[in-house]
Amino acid sequence: MNLKRTLSATLCAAMAFTACAALTGCGGEASEQVIIYSNADDEAVESMKKTLDANGYKGKYVFQSFGTSELGGKMLAEGTDIEADVITMSSYYIESAQAEYSMFEDLTFTVDTTDSYPTYYAPFLANQGAILVNTDVLAESGLTAPTSVKDLANPEYAGYLSVVDIQGSSTAWLMIQSLISEYGEDGTKDILTEIYTNAGAHIEQSGSGPIKKVRAGEVAIGFGLRHQAIADKEEGLPVDFVDPAEGNFTLTESLAVVDKGESTNPIAMEMVQCIIENGRENLMTYYPVPLYEGENADSNAVSANAKTFPEPLTVELLEKHRNLSESCK
């Protein structure tokens, strides 16, 4: 009986360790499929999948989604050791990983963008910033909707406003860009200080913080991504958006191929080319900002007042703007 017990315990342990070892073994095996890591929304991923499937790549790739911070952490920690062959991520993030590890290959096809971009990535969509409002809460509290980002500094909005902290997420950058390009750095400092006072406990670290709070009715007004508000509005929620007078600024998301030397999967580059050349039309139904020559925005879907920041959106610029934002808290 006791012998049996000892035996079974030992056996149990042995089996477990073997299983563990076996798992190690099979996890390491190489795969022919192109692995694509992405921080993009469901809609964007589905749209890219559709394009790949329609062009004969069905079953030849795997999409793996991550949150922006997790994917960012993985890229900066693993460099070229990352499992992915292709990464879709915020452009400035790709730049900063490239600066750290030179981990991406130059594109082998020509990218016909309206603005100029580095040679190792191709933008596939652009997110636009906008003011988000909860129409129910606005009405309940007798507030009028703001028309500009500057309006968010009005004391009447104190306690009703939620914004993103640029330390936590680059969604905040869209708001700060609009202020700096309109009022200069000094003007921005004054306005941003007031905005942070108004937001108080609702300065969010996550880019989706304001839309969550607006949707939950915790606040009446937020600053976030335009397409999130559109989606909520279409679902019939009391959520709407305001295109601010300063203009809607954009941040692009891009595709890049990881340089794995000898073992770089040759199909990876083909797939990126395929998404850029055949997938943009579909992507623009969700993210209607034109990025390539010959693309036309649907005037209903895209803000008439889309703007781009006068300087290139580099990591250094983000750092500078972050420091400015910190001085306003």
Added chain:
Amino acid sequence: MSKKKISPQIVILLFSGLLFGFFLLLPMVTILAKSVYGSDGVTFEFYANLFAGGNIFQAFLNSVLISAASGIITTVLAFIPAYAVNYTNIHKRLKKIIAALVMLPMLLPTITYGFAIIYSLGKQGIITKILGRQIVDIYGTAGLIIGYVIYTLPISFMLINNTMGYIDKKFMIVSRIMGDSTLKTFVNTVITPLISTLAVSFIQSFTLSFTDYGIPAALAGNINLLSTRLYNEMLGSLPDFNTGSAVSILMLLPSVLSILLISCLNRYNIRYNKISVIELTKNRVRDWICGILSGIIILLVLSMFTVIFLVPFVEQYPYKMQLTVSHVTEIFTDHTLMNVYRNSLIVAFLTALLGSLLVYACALVSARRGEHRHYGKIPDTVSLITNTIPGMVLGVAYLLTFRGTFLQNTFAVLILCNIVHYFSSPYLMMKSSLEKLNASWETTARLMGDSWLKTVVRIITPNAIATLLEVFSYFFVNAMVTVSAVIFLASTKTMIITAKIKELQHFANFNEIFVLSILILSTNLAVKGLIRLFAAIRMKKGK
């Protein structure tokens, strides 16, 4: 007289030493190196940067004070239901229900806590609507404390309840016969044997709160905290692993204090020769008060989670309240999901099995009297350190350490990470229950010619089986709900269900998040049920 033979205790120590050397020390050294090693060699600029603003002191202070307050409140609150379960004549079945309900929140991923509180106590929250007004401002200290207490209460209860089970209650009778006052009896026979467990409970609750990021992300308001700072440095808009590593080293400071505190309190440990089953004195007033207080605590905690069961079954809470199952079907028609779910089960099961073995082995060495007992300080220290490493830091450290090795993107690395991450609570629980068992068993057995291993298998294990099963389910449940560390280590082939939740959270997709949370909850309940069944069958056989 004794032959030069390697004792099993030494084998255990060597094995666990190697394991923690590779999977705790090495990653932490990597982090330490990151914090002092920049592109131009060794430098203290990252620490200098960190301290330059002065903000960091405020953040440290805020984190310590709020976590300490939560630790105290949690321990006091957890004591009440534990007392009700162990020291009153409340009906047996009711006791079981109390214990099960207090532990229930542990079976849900913590990622849902912040949201659950906002949708319960926020401006549009269920509780706010029922009461007609907002009872507390949830953004700031109050919200954080509520969140932390809800988060750590089950663990605190688990620790206290476990130790209470091993206290010999006969001494209460002795104390009363000796003419002690009720208060004195309570202090001498209940509090004193519990002192070190209460301290452990405080420390566990403190460090869990101190290192948590999910709750502050939702509820911190404009309170500056160390964990938010850590997140922003490591994974914010401008990630900086160097400064982030410096913050994580700073976060280890409280563990140094807790190691000191625990070693101070260890001398209060009391061993009982046996645990007598006694008739507790009849005291209806006591039973009612304890029962009602426990009920209130449970009600308050669980009321926060009602939204989880409401939100996914209505169209769009709180605006469109029509019932629907479309969110549920949406999730279950996702064909990749079952794969991910299976992966989660594999990881959770192996984490539980291997984790329990490791915890048991380490606790046997450190808790049972013997020539190797002084080495027990090693697992003690390990347990306190693992406890203070935020999951995010552990995850990033593993990434940096094991990049390019055969472990990268395997199940093994996920399992090892989980075991190291969750080593602390089960180890402390196992140890404290082994310490309460009669210390002379080994000696007696040796005199009778049994080897240590034989004693462990024949005598100690059957007496510790209840705790061992608790430990198993603790590991399983936590491996099922954990997000923070493994999110970085999961790959396309080893993706687990909580990583999916994190992804959905990124898009603020709470309907799906709650459906998955309920799936995880039911899995955990099923596993707990199976373990109970197994224990019951064993008990019957034993008789």
